[in-house]
Amino acid sequence: ExxxxxxxxxxxxxxxxxxxxxxxxxxxxxxxxxxxxxxxxxxxxxxxxxxxxxxxxxxxxxxxxxxxxxxxxxxxxxxxxxxxxxxxxxxxxxxxxxxxxxxxxxxxxxxxxxxxxxxxxxxxxxxxxxxxxxxxxxxxxxxxxxxxxxxxxGNGGVNCHDIQGLYNLIQKHYEKFGQSPVGSARHKYGTPLTLNITHEAGMLPTRNFSRGQFKRAIGKIDKDGVASLTVADRACNACFIACSKRTRVKEGVFKGLDLEGPEYETLAMFGSNLEVDYLPAIMKANRLCDDLGMDTISAGAIIGFAMECFERGILTEKETGGLKLTFGNYDAALRLLELMAHKKDFGAFCAQGVKEMAKSLGQGTEDFAMHSKGMEMPAYDPRAGWGACITYAVTPRGACHRRAWPPSKEVLGDAYPFTTEGKAEIVRDLMEENCVMHCLIVCDMVGKFIPLSTDDFAEYLNVVTGWHYAGEDLINRARAIETLIRRINIRDGLGAKEDSLPKRILEESHLEGPTEGIKIGTENFLKMREEYYLLRGWDKDGVPTQETIAKFGLDEGAVISL
Incomplete structure (x- = not known):
């Protein structure tokens, strides 16, 4: 358990x-x-x-x-x-x-x-x-x-096989970063820049993912809104991107509130998803979650779901303990965060997450409970880029944007977003590239915004360790890892049935914006999902074949034992 x-x-x-x-x-x-x-x-x-x-x-x-x-x-x-x-x-x-x-x-x-x-x-x-x-x-x-x-x-150190080679690579890539327009923009604005991108694409979750744009966000809770309250940049160790922004509220009821952030996901899930355009309130929610110890993505999704249930009359003030959970009511949202963390009153019900909330409420609420496998969806609406459908459904930890980020191809690249064609392959390739970074345990920023390739990471691995890897070697290990983790999830009861998305995403379309009238459709989703399974060497039900298991040397049960 x-x-x-x-x-x-x-x-x-x-x-x-x-x-x-x-x-x-x-x-x-x-x-x-x-x-x-x-x-x-x-x-x-x-x-x-x-x-x-x-x-x-x-x-x-x-x-x-x-x-x-x-x-x-x-x-x-x-x-x-x-x-x-x-x-x-x-x-x-x-x-x-x-x-x-x-x-x-x-x-x-x-x-x-x-x-x-x-x-x-x-x-x-x-x-x-x-x-x-x-x-x-x-x-x-x-x-x-x-x-x-x-x-x-610790008071020790770490060994590096070729320290001069490491210095040379760092200098080379620092110079490359200085010539990268995308890298410069990320350094200047950090992740809040993403809100402007997703809004333009119709991908910004708004009003519990019922819409894809939030016009009131622009200039208030986007890159410029955050920049107006930024007092300092902060970088992690060994990082020259410095994407994190330290912000402070200058006036109003939250005057003096300061924190590191908010990042894009928080801006979207406590902002557009709740129809809140007041940045200090989002910052307050961010700081509360950080101190109380809650994920801002899930917390924002849960409150958005509760707000929709409230406005539909499925929940009333009797059930919420007097909280008027209308969209835009950030005071009620902030109060609910405290109740959730302490499992008090209506907060105890919300602390279950949207999957269990919908199961208890019924009345069709499962259709707009935004999760996959029980983990709430992050701040990219798949209807504006169908590759995200596959990403959210098949990633092993549940609805996740970090295993693969299809907007890099469908919004910022030249892949047509509203088609099934090629999407399984795009997601597979992105997932393998990210798997390499996640196994080496480096930040996504370095791969995406310098950018560095898998071959570049292999060079770093070789100068640090003295090993002799090529980029393709790392990709092959990533393929084995994806199959290994898939076997673990199947052992624990998570298979094709759980690789699913809510009806709102698959069968509803936005009523306005770039995605107006465009519906993914369950048939298209299942087609992309099966194509992804087969590309992985799994069967049509998402179970790794014996041939694939043997290919990666994963046929010993002890290998996947936790």
Whole structure:
């Protein structure tokens, strides 16, 4: 069970951890997802990866359950569990501040807030205050183990096979980044620039994904809106892109509120998806989620679903405890966030996620409960680019935009968005490229916006390790990995039936904008999905064939045992 003591909570580094390879300060958390019951990988940045390496470890695995709240301190070869009773119930920010003041100011940290303690299915794991491994409920897994906090400090170093070769590659790609218009735009605006792109394409989730554009967003909660409140840029370790924006509210009821962000997904899910065009309110929601320890994507999707149910009369103020959950009412949304994190009143119902909410409510609500496999959909409406249909459906952790990002081809590239043709192949190729980056544990930004190719990553791997990989070798490993994870999910009951999308996405069309009147259709979706399965060497039901299993050497059961 995801929340049982036998579940393994893994914190992993990659071969570049602790080095100067661009954008290599990411860490990876792998566990079984409370949201889906299947495979979960979730990524974030901060000091954890480098400090794990400096302490002499490639990863950390936690099993079991403490008898009372604890936190874990690792300092080189010293590993110690300490009592965290005094931290239980506090926000993630207070926990991180405590450990940096009591242990070491430069330690790497992982922490949960009340949402993780209360086993919320979309609880996140925080690091460096505003960096979050957000998706799939990894924070609830920490909470189920009574583990409030992890702090790591190392005094060692990492070896690099060819340090001069590494310097040469970094200089080469720094110069390439300086010549990249897309890279320069991402440095200037960060991810909020994406809102302008998705709005223009009719891909911006609005009013619980019932529309694809939100005109009031432009100039208020988009790249320019965020830029107007930006006070500083921030880069992760070993990064020259510096896409993160530190913002501060200048006036009004939220005056003085500051945070790192909001990123695009938060702007869309708490902005357009709720029909909120007041940036300080979105910033407040962002900060609340970061401190309470909740994924902003799922939280925004849940509130959007609740608002639609309220406006349809399926929910009333009697059920919501007096909350008037109309679209645009950010005061009610902010109050609901607190209730969700603490599983109080109507918040306890919402804390189940949209899949279980719809199951309880019935009355056709399943049609507009925006999720796949139980994980809420991120901020790209697939009706504006059909490749996202396949991405959301087949990615192993549920509705996910990070395994593949088809808008790079369908919106920013030359692939026609409203067709089934070639989409399975596009998604497969993008997924394999991203799988390489995610296995090396580098940020997506470096691959997309410098940009770097798989061959470039192979060069970095070779100069760091002394190995002799080509880009195609990494792609072949990615193919094996996708099949391995697929087998894990099938073992856990997630197959073709769960590779699905809500009726709103497949059978409804937008009433205005670039996607007006365009419907995907279930038949087209199933065609693309089957094509993807077959390209992977799986059968038409999404089960890897024996030939594919043997090809990748995955025919021993112990290989996929968790």
């Amino acid at each position: 995801p929340l049982g003591p036998e579940n393994v909570f893994m914190v992993l580094t990659g071969p570049f951890g602790g080095t100067m390879v661009p954008c290599s300060s990411k860490h990876l958390i792998v566990t079984k997802s409370p949201a889906t019951g299947g495979w979960l990988e979730t990524y974030s940045s901060g000091l954890i990866s480098s400090e794990l390496k400096f302490a002499g470890y490639d990863g950390l695995l936690v099993t079991g359950k403490a008898n009372h709240p604890v936190y874990l301190v690792i300092e080189n070869d010293r590993v110690e569990f300490r009592d965290a009773t005094h931290l239980w119930g506090q926000g993630a920010f207070a926990a991180e501040t405590y450990i940096k003041e009591s242990f070491h100011p430069d330690c790497g940290t992982l922490s949960i807030g009340p949402a993780g303690e209360n086993l919320i299915k979309f609880a996140n794991v925080g690091s460096e205050y505003f960096r979050k491994a957000g998706r799939g409920g990894a924070g609830a897994v920490m909470g189920s183990k009574n583990l409030k906090l992890i702090a790591i400090k």
